[in-house]
Amino acid sequence: MKEPKIIVCAKQIPDPEAPFSNVSVNVEKKEVVVDAPDVISPYDENALEAAIRIKEEVGGKITVLSMGRKVSDTVLRKTVAAGADALILLEDAAFERLDSRSIAFVLSSAIKKIGEYDLILTGRQAGDWDSGQVGLILAELLGIPSISLARSIKIKDDSVVVEKLVPVGYEVVEAELPALVTVSNEVGELRYVARTKMMALLRRPISIPKWGTKQLELSVEALNPVQLMELCPPPDMRRECVFIEGASSDEKAGKLAAVFKELR
Amino acid sequence: MGDILILVESKGGGLEKMTLELIRGAEGLAKELSTGVSAVVVGADTAPLAESAAAYGLNKVYRLEHTLLQGFQPDAWVGALEWLCKEVSPGIFLISHSFVGREVAPRLAYRLNTEATTDCIGLRIDPADKGLIRTKPIYGGNAVAIVKTEGIPQIVTVRKGIFEPAEPAATRSEVVSMAPPLDESLLRVKSLKTVEQEVVELDKANVVIAGGRGIAEKEDFEVLTDFAKALSKTHGRVLIGCSRPVVDKGWMSSDHQVGLTGSMISPDAYVAIGISGAVQHLVGMIRSKKIIAINTDLGCNMFKVADYGVVGDYKEILPALIKKLEE
Numbered sequence: 001m002k003e004p005k006i007i008v009c010a011k012q013i014p015d016p017e018a019p020f021s022n023v024s025v026n027v028e029k030k031e032v033v034v035d036a037p038d039v040i041s042p043y044d045e046n047a048l049e050a051a052i053r054i055k056e057e058v059g060g061k062i063t064v065l066s067m068g069r070k071v072s073d074t075v076l077r078k079t080v081a082a083g084a085d086a087l088i089l090l091e092d093a094a095f096e097r098l099d100s101r102s103i104a105f106v107l108s109s110a111i112k113k114i115g116e117y118d119l120i121l122t123g124r125q126a127g128d129w130d131s132g133q134v135g136l137i138l139a140e141l142l143g144i145p146s147i148s149l150a151r152s153i154k155i156k157d158d159s160v161v162v163e164k165l166v167p168v169g170y171e172v173v174e175a176e177l178p179a180l181v182t183v184s185n186e187v188g189e190l191r192y193v194a195r196t197k198m199m200a201l202l203r204r205p206i207s208i209p210k211w212g213t214k215q216l217e218l219s220v221e222a223l224n225p226v227q228l229m230e231l232c233p234p235p236d237m238r239r240e241c242v243f244i245e246g247a248s249s250d251e252k253a254g255k256l257a258a259v260f261k262e263l264r
Numbered sequence: 265m266g267d268i269l270i271l272v273e274s275k276g277g278g279l280e281k282m283t284l285e286l287i288r289g290a291e292g293l294a295k296e297l298s299t300g301v302s303a304v305v306v307g308a309d310t311a312p313l314a315e316s317a318a319a320y321g322l323n324k325v326y327r328l329e330h331t332l333l334q335g336f337q338p339d340a341w342v343g344a345l346e347w348l349c350k351e352v353s354p355g356i357f358l359i360s361h362s363f364v365g366r367e368v369a370p371r372l373a374y375r376l377n378t379e380a381t382t383d384c385i386g387l388r389i390d391p392a393d394k395g396l397i398r399t400k401p402i403y404g405g406n407a408v409a410i411v412k413t414e415g416i417p418q419i420v421t422v423r424k425g426i427f428e429p430a431e432p433a434a435t436r437s438e439v440v441s442m443a444p445p446l447d448e449s450l451l452r453v454k455s456l457k458t459v460e461q462e463v464v465e466l467d468k469a470n471v472v473i474a475g476g477r478g479i480a481e482k483e484d485f486e487v488l489t490d491f492a493k494a495l496s497k498t499h500g501r502v503l504i505g506c507s508r509p510v511v512d513k514g515w516m517s518s519d520h521q522v523g524l525t526g527s528m529i530s531p532d533a534y535v536a537i538g539i540s541g542a543v544q545h546l547v548g549m550i551r552s553k554k555i556i557a558i559n560t561d562l563g564c565n566m567f568k569v570a571d572y573g574v575v576g577d578y579k580e581i582l583p584a585l586i587k588k589l590e591e
């Protein structure tokens with residue numbers, strides 16, 4: 001078959017794995033404040049890894065798409081360092097906090113502008129709103145088959161064969177290309193990118209197109225922000241921890257065993 | 265406004281507990297809206313499940329039956345449910361945040377020109393416009409958002425354990441057979457085979473012993489298993505769980521994973537070994553009756569939510585503990 005053109009949708013978000021003591025909620029501004037640098041949403045990194053493995057096996061070209069009000073190419077260049085061929089940023093003030101349909105709509109407009117594609121990969125859910133909708137809606141919008149929760153993805157002739165997680169184990173499914181697959185962490189972590197390689201890449205000029213509503217010929221009225229009525233801090237999860245002290249592991253273990261005996 | 269519709273799911277031939285929870289949740293909303301609750305059963309042979317659902321005093325139980333609805337083929341299910349919603353125009357459609365629900369809700373919502381909210385932990389009716397107000401944890405559980413969306417039906421998926429399960433009612437529901445017009449061309453994803461693996465049901469355990477990235481070697485999980493064996497002599501069913509990095513490494517299958525994208529459990533005791541306590545993990549085990557943490561880092565988040573903590577290396581603590589338990 002011809003080499004597949006793969007599009008990976010990657011969202012830039014505040015690090016969702018930052019310790020909860022670094023996260024606070026600004027109730028007035030209805031904003032989550034994360035005291036940690038932005039990252040690529042973790043499942044999107046898994047999606048990129050899946051794409052790179054396909055490229056290693058059958059060749060192809062990987063384009064990464066990232067949309068937001070502000071998207072930083074320093075965060076996203078990592079995708080190129082890891083093995084993506086092109087990066088396109090979709091940036092516009094109107095792209096702030098959109099609902100899932102609107103995000104999918106913007107992504108679909110960009111994909112139509114790119115033109116040809118065989119496989120679209122998204123994460124199973126973005127690590128900020130944990131919504132898990134954009135990929136599936138995007139496939140509906142483009143009128144292509146969708147497969148969710150992939151743990152492995154292979155291209156065979158003109159179709160994609162996916163091992164998809166199901167409650168009893170996994171299911172092997174197949175769809176004709178073009179198709180969309182949402183990726184789960186079981187695919188494996190994004191390969192390590194050496195710092196030196198990252199730095200070299202940051203210095204090398206690469207062309208990173210930026211498309212906004214104008215380039216995509218979108219009307220702002222077609223985009224709906226999330227109707228956020230209120231944002232609250234989470235319920236307090238803290239408990240009073242009794243620390244089990246002891247001079248040796250043996251002593252601690254003895255006291256801990258007593259705790260277990262009491263639980264019975 | 266039309267009825268509130270709920271999607272029935274089955275487990276081992278009977279009704280899934282989450283479905284009973286949905287019925288209870290829907291009843292509360294229906295009262296506020298002075299409307300009824302109906303349910304839909306999807307499959308190739310829906311009679312038994314429809315009979316079970318009919319015991320819950322619902323307005324109607326729709327049997328959406330077709331050979332293509334055998335098993336769960338998302339394309340067919342979404343197509344059939346789209347057709348049903350157009351036929352019966354529900355005002356609200358409640359779906360469990362289950363494997364099926366996560367896949368069906370977004371696609372169905374798109375086709376019905378509405379926006380779903382997934383993984384809700386609270387639902388109420390806006391007195392002003394009768395819209396469905398949804399409470400949804402975001403950032404893994406670090407914040408709670410209250411949102412609304414436009415469009416009818418109002419579609420949401422609901423997290424497990426948010427409502428008490430409904431009890432059977434005195435009146436039986438009317439069962440209505442519906443024949444959705446489906447054909448093969450709808451199925452764009454072909455199932456080649458399903459590989460069944462042994463799955464642990466962590467929610468059935470009295471005690472869960474969970475290991476995280478702090479466990480240095482795959483072989484070290486044997487010490488956790490020995491610990492589980494020792495404890496199971498006195499503490500009922502003891503099962504092994506883990507945090508996500510353990511699954512990522514391929515050391516354990518995903519059914520062992522506890523957290524936002526794994527199991528959400530509330531055992532009598534949860535023992536977290538080498539798990540730092542990221543919020544996405546905590547939402548899965550925070551309702552455990554007792555939480556015991558073993559960790560080398562005094563400052564880790566797990567100690568902030570634990571009842572008992574041991575600061576130390578599991579490699580030293582666990583063998584000593586097993587010995588003491590067996591004394």
Ligand SMILES: Cc1cc2nc3c(=O)[nH]c(=O)nc-3n(C[C@H](O)[C@H](O)[C@H](O)COP(=O)(O)OP(=O)(O)OC[C@H]3O[C@@H](n4cnc5c(N)ncnc54)[C@H](O)[C@@H]3O)c2cc1C
Pocket residue numbers: 016017042125126127130404475476477478479506507508509510521522523524525526527537538539540541542543544545548558559560561564576577578579
């Ligand atoms: C959208 C999303 C969904 C997610 N869903 C889940 C989920 O369902 N479940 C889940 O678990 N995670 C989930 N995560 C990942 C989560 O954010 C954390 O990355 C993960 O829980 C960390 O696992 P950990 O605590 O085992 O590892 P770490 O955070 O690396 O912690 C390891 C701990 O081990 C301790 N340790 C090291 N050596 C020893 C030793 N010898 N003895 C004792 N202690 C030791 C360390 O002090 C440290 O506290 C999700 C993330 C995202 C973004």
Ligand SMILES: Nc1ncnc2c1ncn2[C@@H]1O[C@H](COP(=O)(O)O)[C@@H](O)[C@H]1O
Pocket residue numbers: 009010011012041043044065066067068100103121122123124125126127129130131132133134135
């Ligand atoms: N702003 C965005 N830019 C690029 N991809 C996105 C964006 N939002 C969502 N996606 C993709 O859609 C997936 C699911 O997102 P969500 O439905 O928001 O949980 C993510 O894992 C991404 O792959």
